[in-house]
Amino acid sequence: MNRPIYTLEDDLKKRLKNPKFKKEWEDSEAEYQLACKLIEARLKKNLSQRELAEKVHTSQAAISRIEAMHGNPSLSLLKRIAQALGTKIQISFS
Secondary structure, eight states, X not given: OOOOOOOHHHHHHXXXXXXXXXXXXXXXXXXXXXXXXXXXXXXXXXXXXXXXXXXXXXXXXXXXXXXXXXXXXXXHHHHHHHHHHTOOOOOOOO
């Protein structure tokens, strides 16, 4: 049987036609970028969420929430995370 393939991109294109969904999608960009960069930096250092949390003096759940885009971390926490990962925070408005 040859069924048409329905991809994630197809689904996203369809959903983005809904103005409410499109607004929510665009509004979540900062959280998405933060989550991606944090996961990338953590994995580059071969750290688990728990190990990073210990270095930052926070809970594994706090790291998990940020990575799942459910957290609202303070600048202070982000600075501690950056220091633990040996990186710097860059903020821009565009």
